[in-house]
Amino acid sequence: MIRVSKQRCLLTFLIFLIALTFEAVAQENDHQNDKPALVQAVKPITGTRESLAITYPEGVTISVKLQGTQRLPLAKGEAKVERKRGATEIEIELDEMKPAKLFGGDYNTYVLWTVSPEGHTANAGEFIVRGNRSKLDVTTPLETFGMFITAEPHYLVPFPSRFVAMENTRPTHRLGGVISTSQIKYREHEGVYNFERETLANIQETKGESRSDIDQAKTAIELAERAGAAKFAPDELDRAKNDLLKAQLGVAHGTQVGTQTIQGKEIVRIAFEAQKLAEERSFQAALDAERQAHTDEAARLEKNIQEAQTEAEKARLLAEQRKMQFEMEERARQASESAKAQAEREAQAALLAKAQAELAAAKAAADAEMARLAKAQADAAAAAAQQQAEAAKKQAEEAQNKMQAALSKVVETRKTARGLILNLPDILFEFGKANLKLETREVLAKVSGILMVASGYSLSIEGHTDSVGSAEYNQKLSEARAESVYDYLLKSGVSGDIMNTKGLGKTQPRASNDTAKGRQENRRVEIVIEDKEGEMKF
Template identity: 40%
Template sequence: MSKKNLLVFLAICASSSVLLAQEMNPTATDKWPQTQDQRKQPQAEMRDGVAVYKVEVVGRDIPAINYFHRSGATKIGFEGTSLLPGAKGSAEVSSERGRMVIKARFQGLKPANSFGIEYLTYVLWAITPEGRPINLGEILPEGTKNDITVTTDLQSFGLVVTAEPYFAVTMPSDVVVLQNTILHDKTAGILEQINAHYSLLPRGAYEKTASQNAVLHPITRNEKSPLELYEAINAIQIAEAAGAKKYAPETLATAQQDLQNAQAMDTHKSNRKQEITYAREAVQASEDARIMSIRKQKAEEAARRQQAQEQAEQAAQQAQLEAQQQATKRAQAEAQASEAEAQAAKAQAQAALAQHAQQQAVDQTAQMRERLKQQLNQVLSTRETARGLIINMSDVLFAFNKYDLKPDAREKLAKVSGILLAYPDLKLQIEGYTDNVGSQQYNEKLSQERADAVRDYLVSQGVAQGNIVATGYGENNPIAENSTANGRAQNRRVQLVVSGNSIGVQEKAPGAGNDAQPAPPSPPQTPNNTGVSNVPPQ
């Protein structure tokens, strides 16, 4: 590559943007076109919002071998996956002074970029039985045979070979081309077979799209330059896409300087070994910068979530405290004056938080009111009004022209009281109504007696008496025409109006909101415990 062409190429790469890489592997997307063999592989599944790819070899796993300490070497084989069925290999694994030495030889590895323009090389991985991958080293795709000798401190592991964008990746891609196999006629020594589970991420760091993350001019192989130089360019582009300019500028600058040194030597065709050394240093520094950037971004996001959670909790606590203060009795006002001033100062400093907390409190109150309405609706017809939740008891729940509660009415009121006991701060206005048949005095008295009967029964079931007010309004405030039997039946009713701060409704007299203003109640009558009205109907 001439110096002029190289400068043009770098300018194009610098002007392109790439898809933000995940920490696990820089080739993490599944949108690249697949070959027929690739489409035979299992589809990626979603686990906790992350795509996970599992290669099916032996029971969806690979066999891992426990290499006990022994004299001599254990032989294993390698077979190609459906992505590269013509590939094969073998290895000798021996134990030497607390470490395992692996001498492997592979055949049939075609150029890695045949799987996609982002792949440039191959990497040998050791996979623990629990799925932890260890990068053992790069397998350069040169010639027909490829040898590699590496060591590991693992005791039990399986071996796979994957295609990668550069050698210094920390998590394998899903392009698994080779996997180890047990040679039953050649493997010697005491072996323990373990199913090693390993999860691999979908591939593809680059994607040709019209979005801002598209790479318009991907890197291609120039046989006149070493493969390591293109791995370095690949690695730096991916690190920049991950935000390394912002989160790891010093490490990225080191990688860029190493790349510049390698490119300068490549331009002048001088000292090929030193050029490869600089390129490999650039790859390693780029991968470090990429992982540092992603971890810092995750840390920032976690800090933002933690801060938002703390602010929400503080706002909720503030809103709850203010709600309690509003409900405090007038006699405690002086004792709480100084605290109210402190809360006002704090509220001013947290205006934005208080507004958010207030909305949360409104939403919670609405949810509680709706939940209470649904519970009461399962017992008696309940509707929501500006005055609160109105529970309707029809005339059929009382004895005719009496205020005695029928057994069915008692059963329903017992259920209502059980529900109300879960909301001890609620207020209850019990209102009795009649139709216009009979005298006004008789109707007012009968409606009062029925309201009192409901109140007394609720108190007997444990509802606080101080939270209940019972009033009879007679034929006032009809909800239907009294000219028809059906309308009169609707007007003969007892209403339980539920209000309180916990459901966001203040106690109001009849007529507030959409209700018509009722006539004032008549003076209380002399108590009558017979269960029958002492004023005959008209």
């Protein structure tokens, strides 16, 4: 009986030890499960990519080809790059493009990126696709950089996505060693965007301008919601949603494209701000929760150490406490380094953006100054031309007045809108004929002498008759008399290049043909002296 009792006691003790062991293991597992999840100061990047960097010399325009990747294999483009006065101007033309919206999902537009030798990327501008072509003119402060184009959700993205559509190639410039190239690495965007197609190789091209401003606004709001803006930036998110609703109503009622563009870009700006606030605030909330969990864990360990029943248990708990402190310090160090690196990247990006903005402002100011100078020069030239025209007009008027005064002493001369008109009456011709009388020749000799000392005019010699006789007879007589005057002036030295004749018959009477006096006045030859655009001199 005694032997059986001892065996039962030993079995009971073994069962008790096993139970204690299982309880300790369960408590350890519970402690492990209670540990807080890690909070990352910087989101993990999806990878890095290389880009061909080119150093552009001052004062030389370099042509750089851009070629499509597997995303847009047929796309091609050319960039004219010129560095002057500390800034680099880039003019890009693209061909065989297809709208980024065809990738589906979150993608809506194309963005040009510049990447520095340090790997810092900068959003240089958005491409608007018209048909299958697009153009973009931008400025960067960088001297050495690579260029590439990505499909993006909206125009304000701060980092490039992995959907690289085009990249710059090695330039074909023939200046020997003036240009240097190198491979540089940059980080692709940390976020994950939805898409339906990896490539647009088999997608047909579209026609017309592809505007995606409202689609960009919708996607920017969706990205903000994914970042937790509904919880961490509700005011900004609601404002963006309300503005989007108004813009969509405007589109339904036929709002102009320019208005849609302005509204869409403003909504993107507001939604992107909501996304950034949500990311910052959610990170801070998670960080605060982790710190609180660590504090609770440290308090639990300290309490257990104080209540430890054995030295072995106390030693185990102290080791666990040291391990936790080491992990906390290591994670704090990593978080600090990551945050510092992120801050440096953001500071570099901010400096680059500021430099780009300053360059753009300086360029705009320079353009405005050039426009002002051009206008001033144009105004000065116009004023000088006006003064010259007025002086020439005054000179011509003076010459015409002097000529009129000289001619009036020889023959009847009157001033009209056409110019000076000399009247040779019928009495200077033989009756019913075109032959010049002697006194007519004397008058024309004096007239030609005056004309020979003048310049900058033309002569129209016009014959007229009264209404007596047939129209055919009067027409021929008027033409013959005009020709007789022309011939005499030509023999007297007046150039035939400045003279022409015409017969007007009875079509332009000066007086009534009902009286003998009126008919006599209508029978005449008139010499019209016309000024050549204010060039008359006398």
